[in-house]
Amino acid sequence: MAEKKIRVLLGTRKGAYVAESDLKRRTWKVLPVSNAGREVYHVVADPRHPGHLYAAVNDWMFGPMVHRSEDGGKHWKEIGTPLMPSSKERNPQMNLDGGEVQRPKHAITNLWHVEPGHPDQPNTLFLGADPHKLFRSDDLGRSWEPVSSINEHPTKKDWAPGAGGPCMHTILIDPRDARRMYVGMSAAGTFRTDDGGETWRAANRGVETPFLPTRFPEVGQCVHHVVLDAEDPTTAYRQDHGGMYVSHDGMESWKRIGKFFDDDFGFAVASARTLPGRAFFIPLEGRSRVTAQGGLQVFEWNDPKKKWRALMSPKAFPGHYGVHREGMATDGLAPAGIYVGTTTGQLIVSADAGKSWRQVPFQFPGIHSVQVANPPL
Amino acid sequence: MTWEPPSPVHMVEVHLDAWIREFGPRTREQAEARTVEELLEVLEVRYPRLRFKLRDETGKLRRYVRVFVDGEDVGREQGLQAPISGARTVDILHSIAGG
Structure with missing residues (x-):
């Protein structure tokens, strides 16, 4: 019988953590930390290979590395790590022939996001990196190739770094069509391909740039995070530096939905498999980048009804919390679990789609990312 | 411009930070090289994960x-070309950082 455990995967400032629970999601066991002391920007489960996890590790001494666990996070091993494209030696194997090395001018600074490929491509992974780089592996991370069609996009001259650097942080694959993908970069915006990455076009129409003299440029938006709707992948929810948005046409155009708030700044956005038509946002005060209403708050956007609803009283977790772009995730259960990881290391969980919340009694380091590994359902 | 003969290849004792052991090396290695860069290349061939x-x-x-x-810090840029001929030890360490 398949193991019915749910695992919450945390990338933190000081390592990767896995918290396990049964399907009630009331009590949690935190496994021993891995990559202790290292910045881990993202940990993700590969649903095509049960038990397989990937981590984007950025060691302050030794640089970026990709790690994989094949046993649900108990043991980890370094796999291939991409290098800047102008190097002839992208594979981290040592070249023993003594040949001349063509070195790039700049190195990869940080790895931001690992995205398992479409179920039809079981050996494919994508990886987003700083500076503004997308990589693809078709051998489960043994070797990587840069996706030059987006990395060297004609609009690149109008891209800029965000506060976190020039990072490729969001990679989305249409579950109905492996050839359609979206990426998000700060501060370049979102881009869409319909031909498996051969060509890309900017996908930011309607998204404001309050930090640029042009209000609605083609590119240059500081997208913070984007998720696809659970039922309709042409619907996407976006938290941008310039507000909260929804798209109903595969990111061809965006409509701002965040005017409801005094300030619709934020980083995190999530959708849930068992709650189609809903998205979850955590508004922050744009100047301080922490919760502004006296406490943590999660809001639900009901897209069919075009209504906002608070899922949490600011009195539940009073204080000024920060939540990073991948700091909120959901599970695939019913009722949906919603998981919020804060920049000060609290993991706050709702096991009933936001009706009630409780904090996991474990102090984590500052949390960069939260993801969920569902058990086979 | 005067021609200078290359430094002779030299056997040196290398002391490595304990954290580097994760990638294969022991805390003490011996290697033949003319410069710091060559020394690092020798270690990388010996321990590809490095x-x-x-x-x-x-x-x-x-x-x-x-x-x-x-005992002398070779610096960041030109330091890799620093000769090690005649040297007895090379220390490879992490700098004080973090928080």
């Missing part, structure tokens, strides 16, 4: 890696 850990893909020492030849 590649790109001490130097990034541009060839530069990573920011928090420090190399000392007989």
Whole structure:
């Protein structure tokens, strides 16, 4: 019988953590930390290979590395790590022939996001990196190739770094069509391909740039995070530096939905498999980048009804919390679990789609990312 | 411009930070090389997982890696060309950082 455990995967400032629970999601066991002391920007489960996890590790001494666990996070091993494209030696194997090395001018600074490929491509992974780089592996991370069609996009001259650097942080694959993908970069915006990455076009129409003299440029938006709707992948929810948005046409155009708030700044956005038509946002005060209403708050956007609803009283977790772009995730259960990881290391969980919340009694380091590994359902 | 003969290849004792052992080396190694860069290449051939850990893909020492030849910090840029002929020890350590 398949193991019915749910695992919450945390990338933190000081390592990767896995918290396990049964399907009630009331009590949690935190496994021993891995990559202790290292910045881990993202940990993700590969649903095509049960038990397989990937981590984007950025060691302050030794640089970026990709790690994989094949046993649900108990043991980890370094796999291939991409290098800047102008190097002839992208594979981290040592070249023993003594040949001349063509070195790039700049190195990869940080790895931001690992995205398992479409179920039809079981050996494919994508990886987003700083500076503004997308990589693809078709051998489960043994070797990587840069996706030059987006990395060297004609609009690149109008891209800029965000506060976190020039990072490729969001990679989305249409579950109905492996050839359609979206990426998000700060501060370049979102881009869409319909031909498996051969060509890309900017996908930011309607998204404001309050930090640029042009209000609605083609590119240059500081997208913070984007998720696809659970039922309709042409619907996407976006938290941008310039507000909260929804798209109903595969990111061809965006409509701002965040005017409801005094300030619709934020980083995190999530959708849930068992709650189609809903998205979850955590508004922050744009100047301080922490919760502004006296406490943590999660809001639900009901897209069919075009209504906002608070899922949490600011009195539940009073204080000024920060939540990073991948700091909120959901599970695939019913009722949906919603998981919020804060920049000060609290993991706050709702096991009933936001009706009630409780904090996991474990102090984590500052949390960069939260993801969920569902058990086979 | 005068021609200078290359430094002779020299056997040196290398002391490595304990954290570097994760990638294969022992805390003490012996290696033959003329410069710090050659020494790092020898170690990277001996321990392939060490590649790109001490130097990034541009060839530069990573920011928090420090190399000392007989106790002298070789610095960041030109330091990789520092000769080690005649030296007894090379220390490869991490710098004080973090928080």
